[in-house]
Amino acid sequence: MKSLPKPLYETRRGTAYVGDARHLLRQLDDDSVDLVLTSPPFALQRRKAYGNEDQDIYVDWLLGFCTDVRRILRPSGSFVLDLGGAYMKGRPVRSLYNYRVLLRLCDELGFRLAEEFFWYNPAKLPSPIEWVNKRKIRAKDAVNTVWWLAKTDNPKADITKVLVPYSKRMLKLLEDPEAFYTPKKRPSGHDIGEAFSGQNGGAIPPNLLQIPNTESNSPYLRLCKLAGVAGHPARFPEKLPAFFIAFLTDPGDLVLDFFAGSNTTGAAAEAAGRRWIAFEIDHGYLAASAFRFLAERSEVQALATYRKLRQDPEAAERIVPEYVQQVLP
Secondary structure, three states: OOOOOOOOEEOOOEEEEEOOHHHHHOOOOOOOEEEEEEOOOOOOOOOOOOOOOOHHHHHHHHHHHHHHHHHHEEEEEEEEEEEEOOEOOOOOOEOOHHHHHHHHHHHOOOOEEEEEEEEEOOOOOOOOHHHHHHOOOOOOOOEEEEEEEEOOOOOOOOHHHHOEOOOHHHHHHHHOHHHHOOOOEOOOOOEOOOOOOOOOOOEOOOOEEEOOOOOOOOHHHHHHHHHOOOOOOOOOOOHHHHHHHHHHOOOOOEEEEOOOOOOHHHHHHHHOOOEEEEEEOOHHHHHHHHHHHOOOOOHHHHHHHHHHHHHOOOOOOEOOOHHHHHHOO
């Protein structure tokens, strides 16, 4: 690292920094990060407490970070960008901002689109209110686009690390393929006669990730409540970054989230045995994110750590629980 400031806090595997990511990204070395995974504030019409840019300038604003993202990625690295959709102001017409982001990342900055993913949140409330709840002329918006990008054609990836359980029907077929399936060509011409020849430990997941965002009584939220602070209002579920961390990195690799918020990405990386860096411009949100690593401390100790982090922006404390130090290699 070139000259990063002192972190707000550290764990065994990661460091969390308060500051503007545009400046902090410049302090990271070329070809030093294995996975950049982030969910920036979306280009919504309504202003949010955590800050979000107007749609008219959003694409330029976001691309201002991404030149350095490409520079710091290893040739084998990946950039995973979660973007929610939005409507145009006062019209039941979708904004194309997330697609413009993708096109400019590829056309201007030289990223490759390895694959597009879609995160479906079945627990999402009906929105936008005007078009869905009131006028009832649109379906609820429950899917985010997740762009998996890379600086080369062949980023590190291993789908066998994120296999999903077989269905009951598939398990029966695998037990006795001849009794349940007759090999034949499909109308498309594909010959799938050898597809069920053995047990592979699970099924290959689709690029539609169904992950409910239903965190309501986690240690993070419980400790936020005890501290008298609100949890970050735009948290994504830990299973989302955990999927890409397992899929695209190896133990010991470095993961960066430059819009860390409540640092869900850092927590997922820590649990997976990866090193991590978190950048977050809001000191309060980042201080409260330490609660994600304090579940095994007493409430008194956790709140004391939080107060220290809030009172002194330069304070740094090793907060990883003892049991994690014992379990992780």
